[in-house]
Amino acid sequence: MKFAMIGLGKMGMNLVKNAVDHDMEVVAYDLERSAVEEIQQYSSKVKGAFDIDDLLTKLSVEQAHSPSTDSVAPVSRDELTVSPKIIWVMVPAGHPTNSTIDELTEKLSVGDIIIDGGNSNYKDNLLQNKILAEKGIRFFDAGTSGGMEGARQGGNFMIGGDDKEAWQVIEPIFQAIAQEGGYLYTGKLGSGHYLKMIHNGIEYGMMQAIAEGFEILEASPFDYDYEAVAKLWNHGSVIRSWLMELAEEQFAKDPKLDEIIGRVQSSGEGKWTIEESLDLRVPAPVIALSLMMRNRSLQDDTMTGKVVAALRNGFGGHDIERK
DSSP states (O other), X not given: OEEEEEOOSHHHHHHHXXXXXXXXXXXXXXXSHHHHHHHXXXXXXXXXXXXXXXXXXXXXXXXXXXXXXXXXXXOOHHHHHHSOOEEEEOSOTTHHHHHHHHHHHHHOOTTOEEEEOSOOOHHHHHHHHHHHHHTTOEEEEEEEESHHHHXXXXXXXXXXXXXXXXXXXXXXXXXXXXXXXXXXXEESTTHHHHHHHHHHHHHHHHHHHHHHHHHHHHHSSSOOOHHHHHHHHTSSSTTOOHHHHHHHHHHHHSTTOTTEEOOOOOOSHHHHHHHHHHHHTOOOHHHHHHHHHHHHHTTSOOHHHHHHXXXXXXXXXXXXXXX
């Protein structure tokens, strides 16, 4: 199996390593030349590329001839299983992802496949898909969870896309790099990032509840060892979770989180979840308030903000502001 990865940040780099560990070949490109050079040293199965044209050329080596872009006729099963170039885009959501997909749209052939694996807004994907479908390019939106550890050892993926035959072509990638039971083809284009959007909204609420619990403990008349508390709660309690495990790890590094500032940025998906809940008239007060508390954290330093910032650093490598 051979595919290309555009974007070698915290997630893309680990996904490439995960893929080549499962005997896949990857052509890898990033704007940072040092990242390309680093991943090339990891395995002979990785070929580095230094621009998108270079990536497409190297991806085409030993591939069968792709159908002409002049035709938008349906792609046959044989063409899909033999000839398509598969490009996974793993760059920041918004303009970086959209401009990358725009460039690929002009350079790919009928039957080729794009996977948007970042935290894109599903509405952007729906607009992109209209243009890509006209050109006969297959498009999938893949919500990616599990943080850096998941990307490296076995991630969690929610994948939408209209072409079921093309899904069968790319499914082996997800079979290889996902945790067992850790991927789901969700159907229509946009449904993958929609599901990830709701996932992140839930994540906001869970982290906020954990953080508020430690905020109350901090204000209490008792002197708790927060590392020990997190460890306790993660062994047999109802609230045991990976997030509680991460809390234990962060308190082990900094028992009262005195070294960090509790300012917490938002990636956008919590806001999109709330907007969707308003459009659908579905109440989501916990998720809404968790986003408000992130906004609150930008104004002042709180224990709640410290805990959420520490948890986000633990699972996603998100930056922490330090004193």
